[in-house]
Amino acid sequence: MSTTATRPMAVRAQASRDTGTREKPSFLSTGILILGALYCLFPVFWVLAAASKDGTELFSTFTLAPSTHLWDNIVELTAYRDGLFWRWMLNTALYAGIGAVVSTWVSALSGYVLAKFDFPGKNGIFKVLLMGVLVPGVILAIPQYLMLAQAGLTNTYWSVLLPQIISPYGIYLARIYAAASVPGDVIEAARTEGAREMYIFNRIATPMMLPGLVTIFLFQFVAIWNNFMLPYIMLGDDHLFPITVGLNGLLNQGASAPALYTLVLAGALLSIIPLVIMFLFLQRYWRVDLAAGAVKA
Amino acid sequence: MAMTVTRPGPAAKTAPAGEPRRARNFRSRVLVPYSMLAPGIVLFLVFMAAPIVYTLVLSFQKKKVSGLGLGKGSQSQVFAGLDNYISSLTDPEFTASVLRVLLYGVILIPLMLGFALLFALLLDSRRTRAGNFSRTAIFLPYAVPAVISSLLWGFLYLPGVSPFHFLARQMGLELPSLLDPNLVTFAICNIALWGGVGFNMIVMYTSLKAVPSEIYEAAKLDGCSEIQTALRIKIPIIAPSLVMTALFSMIATLQVFAEPTTLRPLANSLSTSWSPLMLVYRDAFTRNDVFSAAATSIVIAAATFLISFLFLRIVQKRAFGQEN
Structure with a gap:
C-alpha cells in the first residue's frame, strides 16, 4: 500500500513472472x-x-x-443413536448434491432458451425472473410449508429438495453464459442438419456452457447446504435432517446435557472437512467464472 | 431426479413438409421455446409465485374460532382486512426486532464490504505476496454453513473457552462476554463478517482481474500512485460489482435467522424474536398464528423490495439489466 509503488508497463502478473521483473514486495x-x-x-x-x-x-x-481424544469423540459420535450423525451427512450430500444437479440443469435449459430464442413474452419472463432474484427466499418457506402440508409432502425428502430447484439467480447466470459461449451460427447449422432442439441443447450447447454450469452448480450446492430455515421448518423426523439442523438440535440438547458438546464439536469438524476439500479442488471455477457473471451483472 | 422435468419431445420435432407455414411458424416460435422453458416456469409458479400469493391471501385473513389445524382448519377463516398488518406494525416486538437488525446491518455491511474491497485491492496489487494462500483462506469460510460457523464462534465467545478471555485473565483483566445482551449484536456481526467477507472479496477480485491492463499503463504514465490508481480507477471501474454485493448483503441482512437461532442455546440474552424472521417463525410454528406471520412476511418482503429499488435508483440502476 506504499505510495511509491508502480504498475508494470503493459502486461500484468503473468508476463512479469516470466521475465523475472517482480516488484518489491x-x-x-x-x-x-x-x-x-x-x-x-x-x-x-x-x-x-x-x-x-x-x-x-x-x-x-x-x-x-x-x-x-479426537478418535474417542468420533467413535462416540458414530455410536450416538446408531450412527444418526452419518445419516445426517448422507442426507446433506443428497439434498445439496441432487438438488444442485437438477437445479443446474433447469437453470441451464431456461437460461439457454432465454438467451438464444426469440419468442413473444421473452422479456416479460426475464423481468419477472429478475424480480425473483430479489425475493427474499426464506420468506417463501412458511407458505411453502403450508402448501406442501396440504399435499402431504412435509417431513419427506421431497419437501427439502423440490423448493430449492428453482433458482432465478442460476437462470440469470445461465443466460449470461449461454449468450457468451454458444454461437448462434452453431445452433443454426445444427437445425439445418435436422437436429432436434433438445439434442442441440444437450449435446452442443451444454458442453459449451460447462465451465459456467460448474459455477452455477457450486452456487446452488452452497445455497442448499447453507439453507437452514427450510429443512428446519419442513422436517420433524430427525432421520431426514441435514447436518445443519441435526447439529443445531444436538447443541440445543447440549444446553441441558453438556456431555453432548464434545459430540457437537466433533460433528462440526467432520462436517466441514468434505466441503473444504471440495472448495480447494474446485477453487479455480470460482475465480474464472464469477468474472463472467459478476462483472457483467 | 430428472423425473420432475419432461422432455418436450413432440414440439421439438421438425415440421412435416405438408404443414401450413403459419402452423410451422407458431410451433418453432412459440411452442418450442415455451416447452423448453416449462420446467423452469412450472417450478417458478409452484414454489415462488404461488407461495407469495398464498401469503398475501393469508395475511388478509384471521381465525374466527381458534382451531388447531394449520392448513385444514380453513372453515374458521374469515376476512380480516388490514388487522394483521396493523397488529404486526404496531407490535413492539416487531419494531424491536427491526431496530436490532437495522443496527446489525449498519455495523455489518460497511465492515464486510470494506474489508472485502480492501482484501480484493491488496490481492490485485502486484506488490502483495502470499496472495494464493490468503485468497483461499479468506474465501474458505464461505464453505462453512451459518449454523456451523455460529456454533464454532458461539463456543469461542464463552468466557471459559475464549482465548481472548484466557489472555485477559493471565493479565488480570476480566473482559465482558460477547454473549451479554448489549454485545450479542456484535457477536452475530462477527459471525456474518467471517462467513461473508471472502465471498464478496472474490466477486470484487474477479471484477478487478477483468479490467484491461492498458488502463493501468495509462494511469502510470500520468504519474498515478498505486493508491491513487486504486481509488480513482479501480474502485469506479468495479462499481457495478460493489452495487451488486451491497444489494445482496442488504437482502441477506434482513433475513438473518440461522446465526441467532444457533446461538440461542449458548446465549440466554437472545430472544425468540431477535430478528424479524425469527418472529415470523415463532408466530407461525410456536404460536400457530400463520395469519400474523403471513402479514409480517409481507411487510419484510415489501421492505426488501423497497430498499432494493431505492438503492438501485440511487446508484442509477447500474447493477441489473446491462448484461447484453
Whole structure:
C-alpha cells in the first residue's frame, strides 16, 4: 500500500513472472492480507483442537491446545443413536448434491432458451425472473410449508429438495453464459442438419456452457447446504435432517446435557472437512467464472 | 431426479413438409421455446409465485374460532382486512426486532464490504505476496454453513473457552462476554463478517482481474500512485460489482435467522424474536398464528423490495439489466 509503488508497463502478473521483473514486495499489504487469512482460519484451527478434547478438558485446558481424544469423540459420535450423525451427512450430500444437479440443469435449459430464442413474452419472463432474484427466499418457506402440508409432502425428502430447484439467480447466470459461449451460427447449422432442439441443447450447447454450469452448480450446492430455515421448518423426523439442523438440535440438547458438546464439536469438524476439500479442488471455477457473471451483472 | 422435468419431445420435432407455414411458424416460435422453458416456469409458479400469493391471501385473513389445524382448519377463516398488518406494525416486538437488525446491518455491511474491497485491492496489487494462500483462506469460510460457523464462534465467545478471555485473565483483566445482551449484536456481526467477507472479496477480485491492463499503463504514465490508481480507477471501474454485493448483503441482512437461532442455546440474552424472521417463525410454528406471520412476511418482503429499488435508483440502476 506504499505510495511509491508502480504498475508494470503493459502486461500484468503473468508476463512479469516470466521475465523475472517482480516488484518489491510490500510488507504492509502482505501483512494485512495474512492477518485476514489468520482471522478466517482461526475457528477452523480452534475446532481441530477442541474436537480432540474430552468434556472436562473443553472448559479447563487452554483453548488452542490439542488433546488426545479426537478418535474417542468420533467413535462416540458414530455410536450416538446408531450412527444418526452419518445419516445426517448422507442426507446433506443428497439434498445439496441432487438438488444442485437438477437445479443446474433447469437453470441451464431456461437460461439457454432465454438467451438464444426469440419468442413473444421473452422479456416479460426475464423481468419477472429478475424480480425473483430479489425475493427474499426464506420468506417463501412458511407458505411453502403450508402448501406442501396440504399435499402431504412435509417431513419427506421431497419437501427439502423440490423448493430449492428453482433458482432465478442460476437462470440469470445461465443466460449470461449461454449468450457468451454458444454461437448462434452453431445452433443454426445444427437445425439445418435436422437436429432436434433438445439434442442441440444437450449435446452442443451444454458442453459449451460447462465451465459456467460448474459455477452455477457450486452456487446452488452452497445455497442448499447453507439453507437452514427450510429443512428446519419442513422436517420433524430427525432421520431426514441435514447436518445443519441435526447439529443445531444436538447443541440445543447440549444446553441441558453438556456431555453432548464434545459430540457437537466433533460433528462440526467432520462436517466441514468434505466441503473444504471440495472448495480447494474446485477453487479455480470460482475465480474464472464469477468474472463472467459478476462483472457483467 | 430428472423425473420432475419432461422432455418436450413432440414440439421439438421438425415440421412435416405438408404443414401450413403459419402452423410451422407458431410451433418453432412459440411452442418450442415455451416447452423448453416449462420446467423452469412450472417450478417458478409452484414454489415462488404461488407461495407469495398464498401469503398475501393469508395475511388478509384471521381465525374466527381458534382451531388447531394449520392448513385444514380453513372453515374458521374469515376476512380480516388490514388487522394483521396493523397488529404486526404496531407490535413492539416487531419494531424491536427491526431496530436490532437495522443496527446489525449498519455495523455489518460497511465492515464486510470494506474489508472485502480492501482484501480484493491488496490481492490485485502486484506488490502483495502470499496472495494464493490468503485468497483461499479468506474465501474458505464461505464453505462453512451459518449454523456451523455460529456454533464454532458461539463456543469461542464463552468466557471459559475464549482465548481472548484466557489472555485477559493471565493479565488480570476480566473482559465482558460477547454473549451479554448489549454485545450479542456484535457477536452475530462477527459471525456474518467471517462467513461473508471472502465471498464478496472474490466477486470484487474477479471484477478487478477483468479490467484491461492498458488502463493501468495509462494511469502510470500520468504519474498515478498505486493508491491513487486504486481509488480513482479501480474502485469506479468495479462499481457495478460493489452495487451488486451491497444489494445482496442488504437482502441477506434482513433475513438473518440461522446465526441467532444457533446461538440461542449458548446465549440466554437472545430472544425468540431477535430478528424479524425469527418472529415470523415463532408466530407461525410456536404460536400457530400463520395469519400474523403471513402479514409480517409481507411487510419484510415489501421492505426488501423497497430498499432494493431505492438503492438501485440511487446508484442509477447500474447493477441489473446491462448484461447484453
